[in-house]
Amino acid sequence: MNTKTVIIGGGPAGLTAAYELNKFGKSSVILEADQQVGGISKTVNYKGNRFDIGGHRFFSKVPYINQVWGEILKEDLLTCGRLSRILYKNHFFDYPLKPLNALTGLGLQEAIAVVLSYAKTKVWHWGIEPDDNFEQWMIHRFGYKLYEIFFKTYTEKVWGIPCTNISADWASQRIKNFSLLEAIRNAFSNSGKHRDGEIITTIIDQFQYPRLGPGMMWEHCQRFLEQNNSPTLLGEWATSIVHHNNQVLEVITKDKSGNKTSFSGDQFISSMPLRELIMCMNPIPPKHVLDAARQLRYRDYLTVVLVIDREDIFPDNWIYIHTPKVKLGRIQNYKNWSKDMVKNPRYTTLGLEYFLWEKDEEWNWPEERLIELGIRECTEIGIIKPAEVVEGTVVRMKKAYPVYDLNYTENLEIIKKYLGSFKNLQTVGRNGLHRYNNQDHSMLTGIYAARNIMGSKYDVWSVNTEKDYIEEGEVSTPTTMERMTPLSMAQLLSLGECARVVLDGL
Ligand SMILES: Cc1cc2nc3c(=O)[nH]c(=O)nc-3n(C[C@H](O)[C@H](O)[C@H](O)COP(=O)(O)OP(=O)(O)OC[C@H]3O[C@@H](n4cnc5c(N)ncnc54)[C@H](O)[C@@H]3O)c2cc1C
Incomplete structure (x- = not known):
């Protein structure tokens, strides 16, 4: 399959890059490993009950980002009060x-x-x-x-x-x-x-929130792009980035059945985690680059969702649980984000957020055991009674957080230098830049990358959602590397x- 721009990842960064390219009349193909778009900002649908990975507020100081959200979702973008x-x-x-x-x-x-x-x-x-x-x-x-x-x-x-x-x-x-x-x-x-x-x-x-959760934004975006000749191919894992003479030539993907497909192009944008990207480079990078990539760490994340037979439990959108005796970190109440997130208005759905490492024992616990843990902890802190729980489910999200440990900047510099030698490869987004960010930052990096393909010269690594006030067709370019200050x-x-x-x- 021959396309001009090949984009790895159908999360906010990858989809927005394609959306921006479309504004310039350029098509692209988006390769997404998951069976749905949105990445960490997807919405999971469990028997008609919808929930986020965490809770995703749509808030940006960048006018163009707000404009894009409005263009994609129109009246389905609600204004939500926060508690x-x-x-x-x-x-x-x-x-x-x-x-x-x-x-x-x-x-x-x-x-x-x-x-x-x-x-x-x-x-x-x-x-x-x-x-x-x-x-x-x-x-x-x-x-x-x-x-x-x-x-x-x-x-x-x-x-x-x-x-x-x-x-x-x-x-x-x-x-x-x-x-x-x-x-x-x-x-x-x-x-x-x-x-x-x-x-x-x-x-x-106050913030904005799609009526059916953040995934609604990205599913609409996917549909729009599809109608405009920029398809998202689901279930396609990028496993090899073939390059020669500082030019990427093709991305090879594997689907669930192990079938391989090659996608060649002139330009490549990647939002996959940097550690994986480096491991996929073919030929492999020098040893010091591989070592730096291996040291990048990511925190994994798991939500236990409980459907509770009670109309009102608490008025907050979410509650931080500082109580040290429970592992639970935060509780989301999806109904308080948008009433349409819950199928039966008589019920409330709670998202119990657990922050883990993939290697932790709990990560591999069966669903029933995790639901049991959630019910026990929620009862212990006085939020629910066990008899009120109708049912539950579990969603795991690997690499939800790029970790800022004491060595990450050094490792990142090495990787940046190596990637900087490629003429037609840009990395964008949260794990693509190892940058702890919100959707607007990811989107902005996608927009910059798209405009670079159209001839601009933005430093995607230095995108700052506090300082970059971009409007359609005009972007203020940071000239020096700045640390992002959300x-x-x-x-x-x-x-x-x-x-x-x-x-x-x-
Ligand atoms: C708990 C939590 C709460 C949050 N709350 C908010 C909030 O309130 N507001 C907000 O704006 N942001 C919030 N965020 C941040 C937001 O989720 C991210 O900024 C955003 O999703 C990043 O978008 P992205 O496209 O850069 O990356 P991702 O969302 O990670 O998307 C990357 C995509 O690439 C795909 N991919 C990875 N590897 C490959 C591969 N090898 N081949 C093909 N595809 C691949 C993934 O499946 C994924 O779909 C929150 C994050 C977390 C963890």
């Missing part, structure tokens, strides 16, 4: 934290401990110890106690490694220069505004906002 709280030691903490609610929840003793621990940090540590990992970065700004309550347990549940082994990049990328004093000042002032006067709530307290300091004016930024992305 989410933190459950810690049987108390629901408002989110963002409110002083009175936080004080009652923590109790006077723990509240005093928070302040003393912050004072201790200020006097003894800050400025002496380097911020060389996530834990130190957080302690230096919030004190140990507050960090322990609101960040440590949950962050370690998500990443599965001690916070001392997580790069400080992770915190600085998301929070920047923020401290407890500033947090308290803003929590009390309760202005709802940033220092520069920008209102926070409209940005984060939310700027200007957005972080209360402690709750700060917690939000760290927790939301997880």
Whole structure:
């Protein structure tokens, strides 16, 4: 099969690249390993009940991304109000934290401990110890106690490694220069505004959401592309990237039955995980590149979905579970995202989120055992009664999170340099750039890659959804490598906002 542009992966990045190429009248072929499109942003349909991998808010500061979402889904894109709280030691903490609610929840003793621990940090540590990992970065700004309550347990549940082994990049990328004093000042002032006067709530307290979940967006996009001569071929695993003289010549895929197909083209875009991409290069890359790729790590993710015979369980879209005694990290309530996500309005569907490594014992547990675990833990924290559970199912998502460990930047640099030598291969998206991102970032990288094929010269690695305000036909190009900052300091004016930024992305 001969096509001009071959795209690996039918997630937001790959599909948006094809969508943008279509705007220039260029067709492409998208090779998707899964049996449906959307990648991590797909929607799973279980007997008419729909659920996400997590919960996918559609929110972007980039006007062109909002335009594309509108073009694809039109009136099926709902505006959704947000409510989410933190459950810690049987108390629901408002989110963002409110002083009175936080004080009652923590109790006077723990509240005093928070302040003393912050004072201790200020006097003894800050400025002496380097911020060389996530834990130190957080302690230096919030004190140990507050960090322990609101960040440590949950962050370690998500990443599965001690916070001392997580790069400080992770915190600085998301929070920047923020401290407890500033947090308290803003929590009390309760202005709802940033220092520069920008209102926070409209940005984060409302988001858009497709009526039938995020997958609806990507299925519509797939259909549109299909009608415009850019098909997505499902069940096609890219297993070999054949190249010669710094040019990719073809991608070879394998289907479920082991049948191989070759796709040749002039241009290639890949959103498959970087580690796999490097392993698929044929001829194989030099040893130091292979070694760097092998060291990239990914956190895996599993959802236990329970159908509960109760109309209303809690009002939140999701609840963070900071309680250390359960493995459960977060609970989604899909009905509160869109009522059409649940088949029978008498029921509620809950998504219990577990963050695991593929090698963990639980990852391979049979479905019944995982459902049992979910029911037990949800009962333990007082959310449901076992007798209310009608049925359940389990969905696993490998490589849901690219891990920012202490070596990832070094490894990434080596891989980038190697991939940079190819004239017609671009990598895009979350795992394609090993970048912890949201859909809008993935989409933007796909758009840049498509425009590069049309003659532009964007650095896809430096896409920044805070700074790139692209409109149709015009894109501001970052000239230097910038670290992505999904939310700027200007957005972080209360402690709750700060917690939000760290927790939301997880
Ligand atoms: C729990 C959770 C919650 C999230 N919440 C939000 C949110 O609220 N809002 C938001 O905007 N974003 C959210 N995200 C992030 C969002 O899911 C990703 O940013 C987005 O899906 C990335 O798109 P992508 O196309 O880059 O990658 P992916 O979604 O990973 O898509 C890549 C595609 O490539 C395919 N593929 C991989 N290898 C191969 C191969 N060898 N051959 C062929 N195909 C292959 C995969 O099957 C997949 O379909 C969340 C992520 C998680 C894990």
